[in-house]
Amino acid sequence: MTEISKPNILITGTPGAGKSYLCERLATQLKFNWLDCSKIAKENNFIEEYDKEYDCPILDEDKLMDYLEPLMAKGGNIVEYHGCDFFPERWFQAVFVVKCPNETLYDRLKERNYNEKKLTSNIQCEIFGTILEEARESYKKDIIYELSGETKADAQNSLKTVKNWYSMWKRK
Numbered sequence: 001m002t003e004i005s006k007p008n009i010l011i012t013g014t015p016g017a018g019k020s021y022l023c024e025r026l027a028t029q030l031k032f033n034w035l036d037c038s039k040i041a042k043e044n045n046f047i048e049e050y051d052k053e054y055d056c057p058i059l060d061e062d063k064l065m066d067y068l069e070p071l072m073a074k075g076g077n078i079v080e081y082h083g084c085d086f087f088p089e090r091w092f093q094a095v096f097v098v099k100c101p102n103e104t105l106y107d108r109l110k111e112r113n114y115n116e117k118k119l120t121s122n123i124q125c126e127i128f129g130t131i132l133e134e135a136r137e138s139y140k141k142d143i144i145y146e147l148s149g150e151t152k153a154d155a156q157n158s159l160k161t162v163k164n165w166y167s168m169w170k171r172k
């Protein structure tokens with residue numbers, strides 16, 4: 001992966017934290033390819049089964065990975081997913097974990113009509129910092145960054161942070 005001219009960036013975090021909001025703006029401004037894994041999985045039926053209890057599809061990780069591999073080899077991708085431990089570590093030059101305070105997250109998920117079980121499990125995921133921990137277990141610490149996805153001002157800051165990171169990466 002050393003010869004890629006553009007890096008691949010992973011944007012992860014609890015559902016509702018503000019990943020898509022950020023990715024959309026980043027992809028436009030940096031001219032990167034935004035790969036929303038949940039959307040790709042749905043469109044291509046990379047679904048193993050359906051979890052009725054949590055009212056959510058269970059991702060077929062292998063199929064998603066086969067789909068992503070040739071794209072990742074080219075570089076210039078912003079990959080969005082609410083998990084990060086199954087991707088090959090070599091794919092990403094930076095991992096950004098988007099976080100959001102519980103109250104805001106609760107309102108956002110309520111708006112999505114999540115059932116009580118799904119809502120609680122996602123709020124707990126955020127409280128316990130599950131995704132950040134997952135990132136720390138899966139990638140080198142010095143490529144992991146935390147961002148806030150609460151306000152528009154936070155998003156502006158996050159855009160700056162990622163752009164700065166990209167400038168540094170290009171200079172290497």
Ligand SMILES: Nc1ncnc2c1ncn2[C@@H]1O[C@H](COP(=O)(O)OP(=O)(O)O)[C@@H](O)[C@H]1O
Pocket residue numbers: 013014015016017018019020021022108148149150151152153154155
């Ligand atoms: N930084 C932000 N400032 C204000 N609203 C935001 C911000 N990030 C996300 N939102 C809003 O919160 C909701 C969930 O955001 P989204 O980006 O879809 O979350 P995710 O992709 O992490 O599931 C959307 O309605 C979005 O417009």
Ligand SMILES: [Mg+2]
Pocket residue numbers: 019020021036080
């Ligand atoms: Mg999203």
